[in-house]
Amino acid sequence: MRHLIDISDLSVTEIDELIDVANDIIDNPEKYQEKCKHKKIATLFFEPSTRTRLSFEAAMLELGGSVLGFSEAASSSAAKGESISDTVRVVSFYADIIAMRHFKEGAPMVASMKSDVPIINAGDGGHNHPTQTLTDLLTIKREKGGLDNLTIGLCGDLKFGRTVHSLISAMTRYKNIKFVLISPSELRLPDYIKNDVLEKNNVPYSEYTSIEEAMPELDILYMTRVQKERFFNEADYERLKDSCILNSEKMKFAKEDMIVLHPLPRVNEITTDVDDDKRACYFKQAKNGKYIRMALILKLLEVE
Amino acid sequence: MNIDSIRNGLVIDHIKSGKAMEIYHYLNLDSLDCQIAIIKNATSKRMGKKDIIKIDAEISVDVDVLGYIDPNITVNFIENGVKVKKLHPELPVQITDIIKCSNPRCITSIEQDIHHIFKLSDKEKGIYRCIYCDSTPKVTKE
Structure with missing residues (x-):
């Protein structure tokens, strides 16, 4: 039995296979309509989500399976003080696979230690979000034609941005990748990722505090939201929330074939006038999330 | 200062000066009823000053955990008054x-x-x- 807790749980070959299956699902959805008939996914979301939870549920429904679960901790036994271990032990009696989001880092890993069914990390605090990364990789492959030879700008909250952490882990395994890190100094990428991931793998990176400076060299600009829920102190959030904003004026500095990604939801970090730019791919990215999650569910349930 | 030699047991040597009590607590040595000597600030050619713990009982010790606390430690195993084994702990995985x-x-x-x-x-x-x-x-x- 396999779980997906961290993107590094999957080899590059397995990621390529998932992307191939997702592309096949996009081209031939009817082939997959009954692949998970009589299977159930439990979506245990201790933290609010729109896209991730609904895309998991839509993924299972499109595979012919069914869904159960909860969308906030208040409507689960966690509100009564139940541990993750107990919750997961019980839910694994009712479902064939579990997608879990939790506000505490490492919660899905704890779940995987106690579960009798595969656990998918659907986001754990500011730590990791591997299925968003699979979504990102599918989108990059479809839009750029491959995953090698790319200069990737990561902009916004790089400190608590779990999508950024997982994406860096994944992309360092491809050839000739360079990262450009754009954030206010308070929200810089954590040292453990710089040291243990980038420097350890000899992946070059540079750091900027404004988008304009970095823009001309980018093949991909990955925008992130400054997340209010990650701050213990509201004043810090207010001070930093508008520090990196992309608008159509700044897009003039970008290459013609650069793409803009964002895991969504956005607040104001991408102004709506960018949405009509053909380089804005974040809604396509959200759509791709369902297909790659379908591919992942098939893999973890070992459905041929 | 004279401390009796031990017959069967352990000598944890080359402990960084001042860390002996930390190791004493990690190993739960207060739960033993054998003789234990804690020597603080002993003279050391290599370290200047060091701590030593002598335990007059054959106990099982997680040597690698000692490596986490202080990687320079050496653990000597004594049988019948003779040193039979000396270990340098590795950092535990x-x-x-x-x-x-x-x-x-x-x-x-x-x-x-x-x-x-x-x-x-x-x-x-x-x-x-x-x-x-x-x-x-x-x-x-x-």
């Missing part, structure tokens, strides 16, 4: 329930009865990371 993760965002801060597990992520620098949240301690001991 994993340590369980020795230190606690202090990251308030980590699941260990709320989950009941969870093992606090750290893995060695950089052998050269001796850096450990919580397996749940990847943070490096700032650790607090159990």
Whole structure:
């Protein structure tokens, strides 16, 4: 039995296979309509989500399976003080696979230690979000034609941005990748990722505090939201929330074939006038999330 | 100062000066009823000053955990008054329930009865990371 807790749980070959299956699902959805008939996914979301939870549920429904679960901790036994271990032990009696989001880092890993069914990390605090990364990789492959030879700008909250952490882990395994890190100094990428991931793998990176400076060299600009829920102190959030904003004026500095990604939801970090730019791919990215999650569910349930 | 030699037991030597009591607590030596000598600030040619613990009983010791506390330690095993083995502990690949993760965002801060597990992520620098949240301690001991 396999779980997906961290993107590094999957080899590059397995990621390529998932992307191939997702592309096949996009081209031939009817082939997959009954692949998970009589299977159930439990979506245990201790933290609010729109896209991730609904895309998991839509993924299972499109595979012919069914869904159960909860969308906030208040409507689960966690509100009564139940541990993750107990919750997961019980839910694994009712479902064939579990997608879990939790506000505490490492919660899905704890779940995987106690579960009798595969656990998918659907986001754990500011730590990791591997299925968003699979979504990102599918989108990059479809839009750029491959995953090698790319200069990737990561902009916004790089400190608590779990999508950024997982994406860096994944992309360092491809050839000739360079990262450009754009954030206010308070929200810089954590040292453990710089040291243990980038420097350890000899992946070059540079750091900027404004988008304009970095823009001309980018093949991909990955925008992130400054997340209010990650701050213990509201004043810090207010001070930093508008520090990196992309608008159509700044897009003039970008290459013609650069793409803009964002895991969504956005607040104001991408102004709506960018949405009509053909380089804005974040809604396509959200759509791709369902297909790659379908591919992942098939893999973890070992459905041929 | 004279301390009786031990017949069967352990001598934990080359402890960084001042760390003997830390090791005493980690090994739960206060639960033993044999003779134990704690020598603080002994003269050392190599270290200047060092601490030594002599335990007059054959006890099982997790040598690698000692390596986490102080990698320069040596552990000598004594049988019939003769040193039969000397070990230099390695940094353990994993340590369980020795230190606690202090990251308030980590699941260990709320989950009941969870093992606090750290893995060695950089052998050269001796850096450990919580397996749940990847943070490096700032650790607090159990």
